[in-house]
Amino acid sequence: MKEKYAALRLKNQLCFPIYAVSNMITRKYKPYLDELDLTYTQYIVMMVLWEQGQTNEKFLCEALCLKSNTVTPLLKKLRDKGYIEKTKDKDDERNLVITLTKAGKELQDRALSVPECIAKEFHLTQDEAMELYRILYKLLDEEKNK
Amino acid sequence: MKEKYAALRLKNQLCFPIYAVSNMITRKYKPYLDELDLTYTQYIVMMVLWEQGQTNEKFLCEALCLKSNTVTPLLKKLRDKGYIEKTKDKDDERNLVITLTKAGKELQDRALSVPECIAKEFHLTQDEAMELYRILYKLLDEEKNK
DNA sequence: TGATATTATATCGCGTGCGATACATTATGT
DNA sequence: ACATAATGTATCGCACGCGATATAATATCA
Numbered sequence: 467m468k469e470k471y472a473a474l475r476l477k478n479q480l481c482f483p484i485y486a487v488s489n490m491i492t493r494k495y496k497p498y499l500d501e502l503d504l505t506y507t508q509y510i511v512m513m514v515l516w517e518q519g520q521t522n523e524k525f526l527c528e529a530l531c532l533k534s535n536t537v538t539p540l541l542k543k544l545r546d547k548g549y550i551e552k553t554k555d556k557d558d559e560r561n562l563v564i565t566l567t568k569a570g571k572e573l574q575d576r577a578l579s580v581p582e583c584i585a586k587e588f589h590l591t592q593d594e595a596m597e598l599y600r601i602l603y604k605l606l607d608e609e610k611n612k
Numbered sequence: 613m614k615e616k617y618a619a620l621r622l623k624n625q626l627c628f629p630i631y632a633v634s635n636m637i638t639r640k641y642k643p644y645l646d647e648l649d650l651t652y653t654q655y656i657v658m659m660v661l662w663e664q665g666q667t668n669e670k671f672l673c674e675a676l677c678l679k680s681n682t683v684t685p686l687l688k689k690l691r692d693k694g695y696i697e698k699t700k701d702k703d704d705e706r707n708l709v710i711t712l713t714k715a716g717k718e719l720q721d722r723a724l725s726v727p728e729c730i731a732k733e734f735h736l737t738q739d740e741a742m743e744l745y746r747i748l749y750k751l752l753d754e755e756k757n758k
Numbered sequence: 759t760g761a762t763a764t765t766a767t768a769t770c771g772c773g774t775g776c777g778a779t780a781c782a783t784t785a786t787g788t
Numbered sequence: 789a790c791a792t793a794a795t796g797t798a799t800c801g802c803a804c805g806c807g808a809t810a811t812a813a814t815a816t817c818a
Binding site: 669670673704705708 | 795797798799800805806807
């Protein structure tokens with residue numbers, strides 16, 4: 467018979483390797499992002515901005531699956547670094563319009579090498595990467611549609 | 613031709629869904645672990661202890677892919693909660709021997725329901741769960757053997 | 759219109775994670 | 789034996805991530 471506590475063994479968890487790999491990824495990015503004066507979380511905020519050009523805090527929170535209590539201080543730091551600007555929406559003054567500064571836009575070119583540097587550090591096959599991606603988004607999408 | 617900045621799009625990252633799912637998992641566990649007076653990280657520490665019965669900080673750090681500056685305060689909190697005890701190894705006084713208290717041992721029975729509660733919240737097929745597990749450990753093992 | 763609800767952002771406190779560093783103990787080499 | 793290195797743990801400072809709560813602006817509805 468199976469051991470009573472088998473379900474509580476670390477090796478039998480799916481949550482733990484996700485947690486550990488997530489920490490590992492942040493560590494891997496650090497040396498590359500240090501050169502851009504960005505943390506990992508700041509980097510993904512910048513990604514959204516590079517793509518959207520202009521956005522607001524609410525959109526960022528949803529795109530990154532974060533809460534305002536995480537994003538508000540992040541935006542403050544990015545503004546202090548001179549990468550973004552925050553202005554009030556004229557039509558709805560609750561709305562915080564976030565735009566890239568010149569330095570913020572220029573950062574995108576310097577960031578171009580990051581994805582390939584990171585890719586070299588992980589050795590998954592194309593199929594593995596795609597399957598991992600698919601399963602993770604299945605979990606995220608499921609959560610979003612609740 | 614492919615857009616110049618395609619590699620910097622959030623949707624083209626593998627790192628981001630791992631990060632987002634990891635955060636999601638911690639949120640999912642919270643209500644169940646609150647009843648045990650454990651955080652997620654404290655929970656995985658307890659898992660190692662339930663399995664090993666006795667261990668030291670170094671073993672914990674390696675098992676959980678964490679550094680001592682994370683684990684030391686964790687152990688302090690678990691001791692304050694009365695779940696573990698810390699004593700010096702007689703043979704090597706650098707070594708911190710960590711053991712479960714009676715309350716710590718009893719907690720394992722109360723934790724037995726957690727894995728199944730969590731499993732119900734995620735809807736992966738058996739194959740998807742196994743493949744996810746395999747790929748994540750491939751990444752972790754690769755890192756360990758460096 | 760005016761009370762109430764909703765929405766978007768911000769603040770507070772706590773618990774991680776981590777790089778850098780310090781400290782005490784043991785091991786090592788001459 | 790004794791200076792030096794290695795090892796195991798602890799401390800410090802910073803940046804998240806989040807639940808709870810607050811605040812300001814807009815929407816809703818009697």
